[in-house]
Amino acid sequence: MSNRDPAAGLRLAIRIDDPTLAARLADILGQIPELRIAGADEASDLVLSAADASEHGFDLTPRERDVIALLAEGLSNKAIGQRLGISPDTAKFHVGRLIDKLDATGRTDAVAHAARRGIIHL
Structure with a gap:
C-alpha cells in the first residue's frame, strides 16, 4: 500500500x-x-x-534492417544475397536471426512483427 x-x-x-x-x-x-x-x-x-527495446532483442543491426526490408519485398534468400552482395547462406543466417529476434514463426511473421514495431513501413 x-x-x-x-x-x-x-x-x-x-x-x-x-x-x-x-x-x-x-x-x-x-x-x-x-x-x-x-x-x-x-x-x-x-x-x-x-532501453526496453534492446533488452527484448528488437534492436537490429543495419544489415538486419536491410534484410528485413528485402524480406518485406518477398525476396528469397538467394535474391537477398544477390542484392546485398552476400552468399545465400549468409542471407539465410540473417533471416534466421531476424526470426529469432522478432520472436516470429517464419519469414512472413517476421515482416509483420517488424511492421507492427515500426522497424519497417509497408
Whole structure:
C-alpha cells in the first residue's frame, strides 16, 4: 500500500538516453493534468524507458534492417544475397536471426512483427 496522496497525480519518470527526446516527451506528457513528471532524484509510480527495446532483442543491426526490408519485398534468400552482395547462406543466417529476434514463426511473421514495431513501413 502506498502512502502517496492520490490527489497529487501519477508520477512518471522518463529514462531515455536521448535528452532531446526525453525533453519532448516530458513537455507533451506534462500537459496531462493527472500526470506529473518526476525529477531524476524523485520516486515515481511509473517509468518510461527506451532501453526496453534492446533488452527484448528488437534492436537490429543495419544489415538486419536491410534484410528485413528485402524480406518485406518477398525476396528469397538467394535474391537477398544477390542484392546485398552476400552468399545465400549468409542471407539465410540473417533471416534466421531476424526470426529469432522478432520472436516470429517464419519469414512472413517476421515482416509483420517488424511492421507492427515500426522497424519497417509497408
